[in-house]
Amino acid sequence: MDALAEAVMSGASREDLERLTPPQDYLAAHLRREDVDMFHGVADKDVRKSLRVGTVSMPQLAPDEVLIAVLASSINYNTVWSAMFEPVPTFRFLEQFARQGHWQARHDQPYQVVGSDAAGVVVRLGSGVRHWSVGDHVVVSPAYVDDQEPGTHADGMMGGGQLAWGFETNFGGLAHYAVVRASQLIPKPAHLSWEEAACNTLCAGTAYRMLVGEHGARIKQGDVVLVWGATGGLGAYAAQFVRNGGGIAVGVVGSERKAQLARALGCKVVLNRQELGLDSHTGDDPTLTLKLGRRLGAAIRREVGEDPHVVFDYVGQATFGISVFVVRRGGVVVTCGSSTGYRHHYDNRYLWMKLKRIVGSHVANLAEQWECNRLISLGSIVPMLSALYPLDDVGEAARLVQTNKHIGKVGVLCLAPRAGLGITDPARRAAVGEDRLAMLRSG
Template identity: 45%
Template sequence: MKDILDAIQSTDSTPADFAALPIPESYRAVTVHKDEVEMFNGLETKEKDPRKSLHVEDVAVPELGPGEALVAVMASSVNYNSVWTSIFEPMATFGFLERYGKLSELTKRHDLPYHVIGSDLAGVVLRTGPGVNAWRPGDEVVAHCLSVELESSDGHNDTMLDPEQRIWGFETNFGGLAEIALVKSNQLMPKPQHLSWEEAAAPGLVNSTAYRQLVSRNGAGMKQGDNVLIWGASGGLGSYATQFALAGGANPICVVSSEQKADICRSMGAEAIIDRSAEDYKFWKDAQTQDPKEWKRFGKRIREFTGGEDIDIVFEHPGRETFGASVYVTRKGGTITTCASTSGYMHE
């Protein structure tokens, strides 16, 4: 890996230099192991410690197939699907890898007793497989997280509807939390030159998810003047949703859990901020019983920011803890768009 890093850091390296670099037989990666998927059995979600399930180890460099690229990873980022993977919830990801492995001779590579995780990267192309024309060794790139086969017409207008759509590094192997990653070439985009490696690696999954949920015609189709409730507005997903709302002329009502996180929203230009910890909202009386009175109090607080209007769009991702409140505060005919379910995936 030292030769690869030296080439990347040198201003004199050419595509031919990168193409001539030997690819190592192995690389370091963050993995989970198939024989450990039951290690947290009997524990509550919050008691499951990823430090016990994640490994940093050497793994074999995968065979490079048609339409694929090997990328030297300069930076990656941690997303909540990496958290789910590490605690084997809502199910162990090895089921995804087993099913993918049955698709073709080439996809058998993904069905291994270990899973290299991670769905973001910024790095440099090392090798490209047959049929790749847009990229060459030495190109600085970022990787989108969507892995598609595009053999069905269902996915041609909207790749998320491809029957074989998967999230790379979560439902496929050889992800971005590693020294080298295997990606489809159609995942790659040029690295913005004004961003550092770390800055370029951070937005991919959360930015594209927030855009699809909130802005795209396949999501909420946000328009000027919409009142948009944004949960976790200072986090990865929420901060992009907040910026999209502000840039699109909508009115973001940002929900956070501390004054420090409220300051992050203010720094983005948001003015309507609810600190749910300071205002002590408790949407659940106990593990089985929600509290509609708290929904009502929350809705009243929201209307203070909207001139008495209910919410047009809810940008959801906490899931179980907040979903009931989200439904309650949304206007008739409004839209709730959701993903992730970080507080629990059994919505009520």
């Protein structure tokens, strides 16, 4: 560990941190351009083979950027896509970004540091950064936006230059240090440990925008909301938002253990996808899609008495046709991802003739992230951390997500030497309760 990192871990003052020079190289989980063809013709694209942990060069800071000493990060499915080099190698994104010139050119390297979540300490400020100081404890929004673009000022996610940090950019969060724009910074919830804080921003923010924010489904009291994968990284936050908003969450899960967790998260109804015959469905057979949709709809009506107002779908190809079919007349299917494949097939008759809507959603703008973070800071929403790995074992952590053997979020310790560090408001933590904060880590 370098001197600056050691100072961060010892709780050094802002003045002491400012006196220390960042290292020229740092440890990071990264992909190599030379490996992009390694999975051609291979059935199992095992991300443990492509994710490397080693030193990379420290980039220079742009005026609107900060350098963060990363204490913890987490695995998201975009890192799995990156490490499989699918649907396209993300080095193409870096090349495209670099063609803008100026500071963007730094991103086109023979390596890409991945990771779209981080919690840590600000250790350097670009010359144009305001409102933040060295020593601040922060979490990072993955929305990498251009504040000089007109669309950004209406909604940060609508700017044409909006990118996913650590996926479409370099210098991401699965590392000892990360480079982020000041417009990505959010105060770290003081009652959370580093690893608990690091697992929220991408998934909780995304679920907030999909369900609560003005650009999504805008759920209201009494809404029936079908949540696919209700104990997954996104679904577990969705279930909490539905519960808090007075809705009726109907969770779909794959095991009795997950069913118990879904109920604890606030799902009033839990359905096992295996019992419904959904487990092996790929979404390619339209006749089977309608058959399974009718079966699922009947199960929901039997338990709730009516069809869902909203379907929360991030599973994609395997579920999307069913989602469009099962949502009620005038209802909304809100989607943010496609972990089972991005070519969705659905019967359009059930969309147009029943006046349903499909809403595409992507991450969250900074205002939405701050509102979501406020709920986390209040303890209304709790972290969904279920497992924790050291940075050296990041490949195993990503493999767990790749093979869908996880629940909630899988965390990664970066500079933090052990779990449980970084808590600066123990009174708030006690009020929220250790059992709630460790909900997915118990039993």
